[in-house]
Amino acid sequence: xxxxxxxxxxxxxxxxxxxxxxxxxxxxxxxxxxxxxxxxxxxxxxxxxxxxxxxxxxxxxxxxxxxxxxxxxxxxxxxxxxxxxxxxxxxxxxxxxxxxxxxxxxxxxxxxxxxxxxxxxxxxxxxxxxxxxxxxxxxxxxxxxxxxxxxxxxxxxxxxxxxxxxxxxxxxxxxxxxxxxxxxxxxxxxxxxxxxxxxxxxxxxxxxxxxxxxxxxxxxxxxxxxx
Numbered sequence: 001x002x003x004x005x006x007x008x009x010x011x012x013x014x015x016x017x018x019x020x021x022x023x024x025x026x027x028x029x030x031x032x033x034x035x036x037x038x039x040x041x042x043x044x045x046x047x048x049x050x051x052x053x054x055x056x057x058x059x060x061x062x063x064x065x066x067x068x069x070x071x072x073x074x075x076x077x078x079x080x081x082x083x084x085x086x087x088x089x090x091x092x093x094x095x096x097x098x099x100x101x102x103x104x105x106x107x108x109x110x111x112x113x114x115x116x117x118x119x120x121x122x123x124x125x126x127x128x129x130x131x132x133x134x135x136x137x138x139x140x141x142x143x144x145x146x147x148x149x150x151x152x153x154x155x156x157x158x159x160x161x162x163x164x165x166x167x168x169x170x171x172x173x174x175x176x177x178x179x180x181x182x183x184x185x186x187x188x189x190x191x192x193x194x195x196x197x198x199x200x201x202x203x204x205x206x207x208x209x210x211x212x213x214x215x216x217x218x219x220x221x222x223x224x225x226x227x
Contacts, residue, residue: 001043001064002044003123004044004046004122005050005051007050007051008044008045008050008051010043010044010045010064011041011042012041012042013041013042014041014065016034016039019033020033029081032077033078033081035078036069036074036079037067037069037070037078038069039067040065040067040068041065042063042064043064043065044091045061046062046063046091046132047060047062048060051124053127053129053132054128054129056128056129056132057130058130059089059129059132061088062091062129062136063090064091064092066095067094067095069096071096074094076111079103080105080109083105083109090105091122093120096114098117099115101114101120102139103140104136104140104141106151107155111140112142122136122140137151138151141155141158
């Protein structure tokens with residue numbers, strides 16, 4: 001699985017009932033867990049014994065878990081909970097029907113897009129398992145670590161960038177809506193038949209929308225500033 005050496009392969013199911021009992025999950029937590037997850041199995045172990053890479057200072061082994069999902073629109077918190085409950089470094093293979101995606105928890109749940117099982121592979125890079133783990137996070141997250149940044153610093157920087165891009169998209173949409181409203185109002189004002197028949201209060205209101213051009217300029221400035 002994942003293009004890993006055959007020596008890493010395991011096949012050990014983790015019964016959901018055992019997870020519920022061990023971590024004393026309440027009924028609501030069980031229901032959320034069961035709504036998303038069909039089955040969990042340990043399918044691989046990346047360790048000095050199985051891949052010939054030395055243990056790191058923090059990580060002695062990495063387990064690969066196959067999580068069979070009931071549907072694609074799962075709750076990310078449910079998957080993150082697996083990593084929080086089980087005190088091991090884990091690479092999760094999320095599977096639904098014939099598609100898979102990888103997930104790994106490091107300060108937050110990091111995921112790939114869905115892909116075919118054949119294309120769902122990883123490469124083990126590093127002189128010890130600490131660096132292998134970091135490189136797995138980089139691969140799953142599609143992270144490019146900029147010079148001078150640590151992995152954690154880059155994750156924070158990428159989150160900020162994503163928020164900025166989302167805000168730019170929102171502001172750009174608002175700007176288009178304002179421009180559309182201005183064009184609509186101006187079209188009515190240019191229609192002399194409409195102006196002659198419309199109530200004076202309405203005409204006055206539409207004329208006031210010209211003031212929105214100031215808002216348009218402000219919105220454009222904000223978009224450029226955020227960029």
